[in-house]
Amino acid sequence: MSxxxxxxxxxxxxxxxxxxxxxxxxxxxxxxxERSFLGLYRWYISRxxxxxxxxxxxxxxxxxxxxxxxEKMNIIMEGYFAIEQYVPDFVLQLLKVIRKxxxxxxxxxxxxxxxxxxxxxxxxxxxxxxxxxxxxxNEYKHTLxxxxxELPWDNAMQMIFYTVVQERATQVNYLNTAKIARGNTxxxxxxxxxxxxxxxxxxxxxxxxxxxxxxxLEGARLYLYYYPAQALEALHDVIKFFAMPAGDLIPDYDHxxxxxxxxxIYGPREHLRDVLDVALKSLSVSGKTELYKGIKRIRSVPxxxxxxxxxxxxxxxxxxxxxxxxxRLHDKISDYEKEIGIDQxxxxxxxxxxxxxxxx
Numbered sequence: 233m234s235x236x237x238x239x240x241x242x243x244x245x246x247x248x249x250x251x252x253x254x255x256x257x258x259x260x261x262x263x264x265x266e267r268s269f270l271g272l273y274r275w276y277i278s279r280x281x282x283x284x285x286x287x288x289x290x291x292x293x294x295x296x297x298x299x300x301x302x303e304k305m306n307i308i309m310e311g312y313f314a315i316e317q318y319v320p321d322f323v324l325q326l327l328k329v330i331r332k333x334x335x336x337x338x339x340x341x342x343x344x345x346x347x348x349x350x351x352x353x354x355x356x357x358x359x360x361x362x363x364x365x366x367x368x369x370n371e372y373k374h375t376l377x378x379x380x381x382e383l384p385w386d387n388a389m390q391m392i393f394y395t396v397v398q399e400r401a402t403q404v405n406y407l408n409t410a411k412i413a414r415g416n417t418x419x420x421x422x423x424x425x426x427x428x429x430x431x432x433x434x435x436x437x438x439x440x441x442x443x444x445x446x447x448x449l450e451g452a453r454l455y456l457y458y459y460p461a462q463a464l465e466a467l468h469d470v471i472k473f474f475a476m477p478a479g480d481l482i483p484d485y486d487h488x489x490x491x492x493x494x495x496x497i498y499g500p501r502e503h504l505r506d507v508l509d510v511a512l513k514s515l516s517v518s519g520k521t522e523l524y525k526g527i528k529r530i531r532s533v534p535x536x537x538x539x540x541x542x543x544x545x546x547x548x549x550x551x552x553x554x555x556x557x558x559x560r561l562h563d564k565i566s567d568y569e570k571e572i573g574i575d576q577x578x579x580x581x582x583x584x585x586x587x588x589x590x591x592x
Contacts, residue, residue: 255585255586255587256458256583256585256586260583261458261459261585264458264583265454265455265458266333266334266335266336267335267580267581268335268454268561268562268565268580269333269334269335269336269339269451269454270334270335270580271335271562271565271568271569271580272335272339272447272450272451272561272565273334273335273336273338273339273342274565274568274569274574275564275565275568276339276342276443276447277339277342278568279443280342280346280443284346284439284440284443286349286436287349288349288350288352288353288356289352289356292353292356292429292432292433293428293429294356294360294429295360296428296429297356297357297360297361297427297429297430298361298427298429298430299360299361299362299363300424301361301363301424301425301427301430302421302422302424302425304421304422304491304495305412305422305425306361306363307487307488307491308409308488308491308492308495308497309354309357309358309361309430310358310364310372310488311482311485311488311489311491311492312354312357312405312409313351313354313355313357313358314372314376314478314482314485314488315476315477315478315482316347316350316351316354317351317373317376317377317478318376318381318477318478318481319344319347319348319350319351321380321381321382322344322347322381322477323340323341323343323344323347325381325382325383326340326383326391327340327341329383329386329387329388329391330388330391333388336388336451339447343444343447346440346444349440350437350440353433353436353437354433355369357430357433375483376481376482379481381477381478381481384473384475385469385470387466389455389459389462389463389466390466390469390470392448392451392452392455393452393455393463393466393467393470394470394474395444395448396445396448396449396452396511396515397470397471397474397507397508397511398474398476398477399441399444399445399448400441400445400506400507400510400511401476401498401503401507402441403438403441403442403445404497404498404502404506404507405492405497405498406434406435406437406438406441407434407435407438408495408496408497408498408502409430409434409497410431410434410435410438412425412495412497413425413426413427413428413430413431413433413434414426414428414431417495419495419496421494421495422495449511449514449515450557450561452467452515453515453516453554453557453558453561454558454561456515456516456517456549456554457551457554457555457558457585458585460545460549460551460554460587461545464517464523464526464527464545464548464549465527467515467517467523468523468524468527471508471520471523472524504520508520515549515554516549516550516551516553516554516557517548517549517550518547518548518549522547522548523548526545526547526548527548551587555585558582559582562580562581562582565580566579566580
């Protein structure tokens with residue numbers, strides 16, 4: 233029996249599912265991502281406490297810290313100290329955006345506690361270098377905290393890509409500072425800045441930043457896996473408008489940035505070669521130029537509802553590579569959950585996105 237009544241046919245068509253079979257709804261994707269973040273957070277905090285539970289005061293030989301660093305090294309240490317003074321803002325502002333996510337918000341609180349120790353380290357370098365008076369340091373603290381840092385973006389997806397780039401950039405800063413402090417530099421401006429204590433300070437912080445970078449990297453891959461089109465657009469915006477935090481708030485920041493760049497610690501070359509190229513490769517995304525070109529093609533098609541299958545996406549990213557890394561993340565979480573027994577109660581399960589990569 234065939235249905236010929238136009239009203240009935242219209243009603244059937246209106247009730248037909250808009251999501252193809254096998255693909256996840258937005259609600260399902262969000263729930264899966266949230267659950268994965270919780271598993272990742274549990275794994276992270278266990279590893280953090282076991283391997284990086286250091287004290288900024290007791291675990292460094294501060295009495296051996298040099299008091300005759302070059303003027304430029306003192307500028308660098310003061311700049312790092314200034315940036316870390318905004319840790320309360322870094323924590324507070326993003327926490328407002330991700331507070332509903334247990335895994336993301338609780339990790340962010342842990343992240344803030346670890347960043348606070350970095351602030352303590354740079355405060356101690358100022359104190360023990362004796363380059364500035366206690367009065368100057370206290371007044372500088374007050375000056376810095378008169379202004380508040382604000383989020384460059386107000387949504388979780390863009391901010392996780394921002395933190396991927398920012399954490400990698402910070403890690404590069406401290407790794408290159410550690411090289412100078414170990415005496416591994418040909419730059420005559422820093423030929424007298426060898427200092428084992430400073431080298432350890434920079435290296436310890438760089439290790440923390442690597443751990444933070446890897447957490448955000450894993451989270452960013454979840455968005456790329458379940459929301460490839462939206463995630464690529466978010467990544468594009470972050471790369472296009474990226475700036476290191478608090479640069480517009482710190483007095484004489486441009487001078488600090490120039491000193492850091494001339495020292496080959498962090499400048500345009502390091503940003504492109506050691507930050508963006510590395511981050512994009514880790515995300516299985518094509519280079520900056522290819523990403524920019526591809527985004528224009530994505531924007532020429534209708535906005536996706538979670539079922540985006542346009543092949544231009546896969547011209548910009550290795551979706552199979554992202555899939556493999558998301559699988560590895562869940563394997564890592566699963567192994568940890570088996571250690572503590574939570575796999576028997578509330579295991580983190582990998583759920584396929586349903587998106588199929590097609591060739592262009």
